[in-house]
Amino acid sequence: MSKGQLVKEFKVTDKTGFDIVALDFTSYKSTLELKRYKSTDPIYIHGHLSQSNILPVFSQNIENNVLKTSLIHKNIESENLGKSITSKFFSGSNPDFDHSWNINLSSNYLYEMDFTLGIGNANFDLANLTLNNFKVNSTSADVQIGYSSNDPNQIQMDTVLVTLNMGTIGLSNINYTNAKKMIFEVNYGKIDLNFSEGMSNASQVVAAVGAGSIYLHLPPDSYPIKINIKKTPMCKLTIPKSLKSIENGTYVSKGYKEFNPNLLELTIDVGVGSLTIE
Numbered sequence: 001m002s003k004g005q006l007v008k009e010f011k012v013t014d015k016t017g018f019d020i021v022a023l024d025f026t027s028y029k030s031t032l033e034l035k036r037y038k039s040t041d042p043i044y045i046h047g048h049l050s051q052s053n054i055l056p057v058f059s060q061n062i063e064n065n066v067l068k069t070s071l072i073h074k075n076i077e078s079e080n081l082g083k084s085i086t087s088k089f090f091s092g093s094n095p096d097f098d099h100s101w102n103i104n105l106s107s108n109y110l111y112e113m114d115f116t117l118g119i120g121n122a123n124f125d126l127a128n129l130t131l132n133n134f135k136v137n138s139t140s141a142d143v144q145i146g147y148s149s150n151d152p153n154q155i156q157m158d159t160v161l162v163t164l165n166m167g168t169i170g171l172s173n174i175n176y177t178n179a180k181k182m183i184f185e186v187n188y189g190k191i192d193l194n195f196s197e198g199m200s201n202a203s204q205v206v207a208a209v210g211a212g213s214i215y216l217h218l219p220p221d222s223y224p225i226k227i228n229i230k231k232t233p234m235c236k237l238t239i240p241k242s243l244k245s246i247e248n249g250t251y252v253s254k255g256y257k258e259f260n261p262n263l264l265e266l267t268i269d270v271g272v273g274s275l276t277i278e
Contacts, residue, residue: 006050010058010071012043018067020132021109026072026116030099034113035125035148037104043069044104073099105129110155117141126177130154134177135161146172153178156201164189175199175219175264188212190273198223199264208269216268216277218253224260225253227277230269238276 012021021042025032037044047056056073105111107128115122117138126134127147132155136143143162150173157179162169166188174182175195182205184191191207194217207214218225221242229249231237243251257263268275 006048008045008047008049008056010043010045010056011041012060012067012069013041014060014062014067015040015042017062017065019065019110020112021067021105022069022112022114023103024068024070024072024114024116025101025103026070026074027099027101027120028074028118030073030101030117030120032101032103032115032117032120032122033125034103034105034123036107036128039104039106040108042067042106042109045071046102046104047073048100049073050098117143126153127151131157131177133157133159133161135159136163138164138167140164140166142168142170144170144172145174146170147176150176152176152200156180159183168192172196179203182206184208186210186212190214193217195219195264198225199262202261202263203265205264205266206269207266209271209273211272212270213274213276214268214270216266216275218277219264221253222255223253224256224263226256226263226265227251228265228267229275230267231275232271234272235270236274238274240278243277 023043056071058071060069110130110132112133113131113135115136117136119140122141122143124145125148126145127149128151131153141164143164153176157177160177160179160182163185167186168189169184169186169191171192172194173196174193175197178200180203182203184207187210190213191209192215193207198219243253245251
C-alpha cells in the first residue's frame with residue numbers, strides 16, 4: 001500500500017427481505033474490478049484512495065423486495081474554478097488513476113448493476129454470478145466484460161448496455177450472459193466483441209462506433225446468425241465468405257433460420273473506421 005493511501009470498505013450483510021440486489025456505483029477517476037467471491041454477504045466493496053479529495057458515500061435500504069445499494073465517490077474540489085478540467089482528470093502520473101475499487105458479489109443472489117464511470121479502467125468478470133441487468137456508462141474508459149470460466153448466467157438476462165464517449169469495450173464469451181438485448185456504443189474508440197459459442201436463447205445485439213473500429217468474432221456458422229451492417233463509404237469492411245448475403249447489408253450464417261428460438265441477430269454500425277468479422 002502506498003504512503004498516504006486511504007482504505008475504504010463497505011459491506012452489506014442483509015440476507016433476507018429482498019429478491020434482487022441493485023447496485024448503483026458512480027466513480028470520478030479510478031480502476032475498478034468486479035468478480036464473484038465466496039461469501040453469503042451480497043456485496044463487499046474494498047477501495048484504495050490515494051487522494052483525500054475523494055469522498056465516498058455509501059447507502060443501502062430495502063424497498064419493494066429490492067435491496068438498493070449505492071456508492072458514489074466525488075471530487076470534493078470539483079467546484080474549485082482555479083483548476084481546469086484537464087488538471088482534475090490527468091494530474092499526477094499514477095497509471096491506476098489514483099484510486100482503485102474491488103467489488104465482490106456472491107453467487108447466492110440476483111443482481112442489477114448500474115455503473116457510471118468518469119475516466120479509468122474497469123474489468124468485470126461475470127462468471128458464477130446471476131444478473132438481470134448490467135449497465136455501464138463512461139466518459140473515457142477501457143471496459144472489459146467477460147467470463148473467466150464456463151459458467152453462464154443462470155437466468156435469461158434482460159439487458160446488457162455499455163456506452164462510452166471515448167475508449168475501448170472488450171467483450172469475451174459474451175454469449176454466457178444469456179441476454180435478450182445487448183447494446184454497445186462508443187463515440188470514439190473500438191469494440192471487440194467475441195462470441196465463443198452461440199446463444200442459448202434469442203438475442204438482439206447492437207454494436208456502434210462513430211469513429212474507430214469494431215472486431216466481431218462469431219460463433220461457428222452452424223449457429224443461427226443474422227447480421228445487419230450499417231456503414232458509410234469511410235468504413236472498411238472485412239467479412240468471411242461463409243456468410244451469405246440475403247439483401248443489401250444483411251448477411252446470414254449457414255445455420256440461419258428465420259424463426260429459430262436461439263437466433264443471434266446483430267446490428268453493426270460504423271461511421272468512420274473499420275469493421276472486421278471473423
